[in-house]
Amino acid sequence: MGVLVDYFAASSVELDRLDLSAGPAGSGWPHVDCKGWIDGLAGRIAELTGRDSSEFGDDFVVSVEADGPWLTRVRPEVALALAYVSDDRLAEYAEDELLDEHEADRYVQLRDLARSAGANGRDLYCWSSL
Numbered sequence: 001m002g003v004l005v006d007y008f009a010a011s012s013v014e015l016d017r018l019d020l021s022a023g024p025a026g027s028g029w030p031h032v033d034c035k036g037w038i039d040g041l042a043g044r045i046a047e048l049t050g051r052d053s054s055e056f057g058d059d060f061v062v063s064v065e066a067d068g069p070w071l072t073r074v075r076p077e078v079a080l081a082l083a084y085v086s087d088d089r090l091a092e093y094a095e096d097e098l099l100d101e102h103e104a105d106r107y108v109q110l111r112d113l114a115r116s117a118g119a120n121g122r123d124l125y126c127w128s129s130l
Helices: 042-049 076-083 087-096 101-119
Strands: 004-010 060-064 070-073 123-129
Touching: 004 101, 042 076, 042 087, 076 101, 076 123, 087 101, 101 123
Parallel strands: none
Antiparallel strands: 004 123, 060 070, 070 123
16 A cells, blocks of 8 residues: 655635545546655755755645545745756756656656646645555
């Protein structure tokens, strides 16, 4: 059994329409599948940007059920830092971390999601479930 982790963008109005039990994937929403990423986005973005993860703080808890699923809003500072990561930096990071093509593409998708969210007045969210 693994941990399902999906990142997606939504406004507060859109978020009210999310079927939390199904998550963004089950609801047909655009998302980035980050299965197994249980340590959150802030640490990864700190590595990408050379910043200390303590600068970002913790995500905002939106919904927590004892057995899941769980929903958190990614801190705006994390989303903004991610949105500004360049293609060159993503490629360098993928090479340094020996990421396979799928994993490297996941970072590009997340960066693009953060850019789109910011441009459209949406927040980034993390949905996870067992």
